[in-house]
Amino acid sequence: xxxxxxxxxxxxxxxxxxxxxxxxxxxxxxxxxxxxxxxxxxxxxxxxxxxxxxxxxxxxxxxxxxxxxxxxxxxxxxxxxxxxxxxxxxxxxxxxxxxxxxxxxxxxxxxxxxxxxxxxxxxxxxxxxxxxxxxxxxxxxxxxxxxxxxxxxxxxxxxxxxxxxxxxxxxxxxxxxxxxxxxxxxxxxxxxxxxxxxxxxxxxxxxxxxxxxxxxxxxxxxxxxxxxxxxxxxxxxxxxxxxxxxxxxxxxxxxxxxxxxxxxxxxxxxxxxxxxxxxxxxxxxxxxxxxxxxxxxxxxxxxxxxxxxxxxxxxxxxxxxxxxxxxxxxxxxxxxxxxxxxxxxxxxxxxxxxxxxxxxxxxxxxxxxxxxxxxxxxxx
Ligand SMILES: Cc1cc2nc3c(=O)[nH]c(=O)nc-3n(C[C@H](O)[C@H](O)[C@H](O)COP(=O)(O)O)c2cc1C
Ligand SMILES: CCCCC(=O)C(=O)O
Numbered sequence: 001x002x003x004x005x006x007x008x009x010x011x012x013x014x015x016x017x018x019x020x021x022x023x024x025x026x027x028x029x030x031x032x033x034x035x036x037x038x039x040x041x042x043x044x045x046x047x048x049x050x051x052x053x054x055x056x057x058x059x060x061x062x063x064x065x066x067x068x069x070x071x072x073x074x075x076x077x078x079x080x081x082x083x084x085x086x087x088x089x090x091x092x093x094x095x096x097x098x099x100x101x102x103x104x105x106x107x108x109x110x111x112x113x114x115x116x117x118x119x120x121x122x123x124x125x126x127x128x129x130x131x132x133x134x135x136x137x138x139x140x141x142x143x144x145x146x147x148x149x150x151x152x153x154x155x156x157x158x159x160x161x162x163x164x165x166x167x168x169x170x171x172x173x174x175x176x177x178x179x180x181x182x183x184x185x186x187x188x189x190x191x192x193x194x195x196x197x198x199x200x201x202x203x204x205x206x207x208x209x210x211x212x213x214x215x216x217x218x219x220x221x222x223x224x225x226x227x228x229x230x231x232x233x234x235x236x237x238x239x240x241x242x243x244x245x246x247x248x249x250x251x252x253x254x255x256x257x258x259x260x261x262x263x264x265x266x267x268x269x270x271x272x273x274x275x276x277x278x279x280x281x282x283x284x285x286x287x288x289x290x291x292x293x294x295x296x297x298x299x300x301x302x303x304x305x306x307x308x309x310x311x312x313x314x315x316x317x318x319x320x321x322x323x324x325x326x327x328x329x330x331x332x333x334x335x336x337x338x339x340x341x342x343x344x345x346x347x348x349x350x351x352x353x354x355x356x357x358x359x360x361x362x363x364x365x366x367x368x369x370x371x372x373x374x375x376x377x378x379x380x
Contacts, residue, residue: 021346024339035338038310038331041347045116045337052203053115057333059199060277066285067277070308073285077317080374082363090359091366092352093132096302096325097247097268099156099183102132103352104367105315108276108306108327109160109186109251111140114212116337124336125152127344131352136160136186136327139173140226142208144215149180158184160251162191162226163236172219174244185244186271187237190252192230195279237265249304252279254289259296269302269324276307276329287318291372294322312354316362319370 024034035041046054060067092103107128114120121143128135134156137145149157159177164170174185200206208214217224229236240248247268252275253259262270272290274283283289286307294303305318306327318326328351335347355367364370 021342024343024346035346036350038334038347038350041331041334041338041343044339044343045334049116049337052200052205055199055203056112056115056197056205057110057330057337059197060281061195061197061279062281064277064281066274066281066283069285070274070277070287071310072308073287074308074310074314074317076378077287077321077375078378079313079316079320079358079362080376081361082374085363085365087360087363087365087369090356090364092356092359094325094367096134096304097184097249099134099158100132101134101156101325103315103355104319104323104325105309105348105351105355106133106158106304106325106327107135107332107348108273108329109136109138109188110329110333111138111214112142112208112212113333113336114142115208116333117340119151119340121148122151123341124332124344125149125155125157126341127332127335127348128152129155130341130345131348132156133348133352134158137177137182139188139216140214141216142212142214144218145177145180145182147215149182157182158186158249160186160188161240162188163229163232163240164227165229165231167239169219169224171243173216174240174246176216178244178246183246184249184268185240185246186249186251187240188251188275189232190254190273190275190279191228192232194228195275195281197278234261234265237262237267241266253293254283254286256292256296259293263297263300267301269304270297271304271306271327272323273306273327287321290318290321290323312351312356312358315351315355316358316364316370317375319367320372320375322372325367 020034035044094104121141125148129152136158139162159182249269250267251271252273253270272293302324304325305323309326335344
């Protein structure tokens, strides 16, 4: 049985149920059954990927304490549904910074999709468009942002920026993202240096293989490698605000004291994130950092969260604790590696169906109905 709702979706790729997609049969690491959960997609992806590439995608910094904490934090929170509210079939759609999305789940910016599928970010963008949600295109994409947009007409794209020490070059990248139709600029603030992921070191995975490159770095001077900028400061946010009319989203906020300066500089949204445990190990799980950041934002701007979201129920927990939406990083890559565009679309549609069912079972008519009183900490 499905929740049987008539929720409008921008695409029709999914079945609207949580049932298996037979066309993905054989992609599961577990045998002929198509993957039915995000975790099964990870197993399927692992079975297909070069181990060095699997470990690049899966790994975290240091002892991976934060990587594990992201998922564990969701397990420590329980949902407390309301009953008999006559909510009717739930809507799952949201609007963020003027961009409509079929669900409060976005595609987080992740690098190097062509390591997972030859079509790379083109396939991811088509999958996001089919599901009707927003894809945040990474600055470290292996397909140029113009080509991502051209491959998926109608896709809702935002662009993630690593501010480069050369601000003139940074401005050229911003102009390219604008011209490609990206509707927001997501500035990653948690990477003044690159985290050390020891899995990469063990494999000697230090650079993209021949034939693949960061296509958003190409310009007249040829392809450059992406620099992390230790000098990044609030002044750069002011400069970016002068540079572009696009709304600026600050990604990688954990400390509530960083909210005020962001609001003062006209930042349009915040993403509570520890970069999927890939930057500073031993920082809190994203879910645990969320309530204080959301309280500091006080509903002045949308607050997003990423890190460890693997189920529709995880989405509801984050919304109840103050998020307006979440983003998923690795699960989309697992879908892509397991089944290309169809696999990535399936991952997103599974999440949408799970969110819809969980909303119905919580007595919610829409994502906005979640409130802090609808979660409890598990007593263990
Ligand atoms: C393989 C990989 C590459 C990533 N590349 C980027 C990137 O280019 N820019 C960025 O801001 N964040 C990047 N991130 C972080 C994600 O945007 C996001 O914060 C994280 O993946 C969320 O955690 P999850 O994978 O548990 O969903 C990357 C994460 C992964 C796993
Ligand atoms: C220069 C590429 C950075 C990609 C990234 O952010 C990550 O691997 O986490």
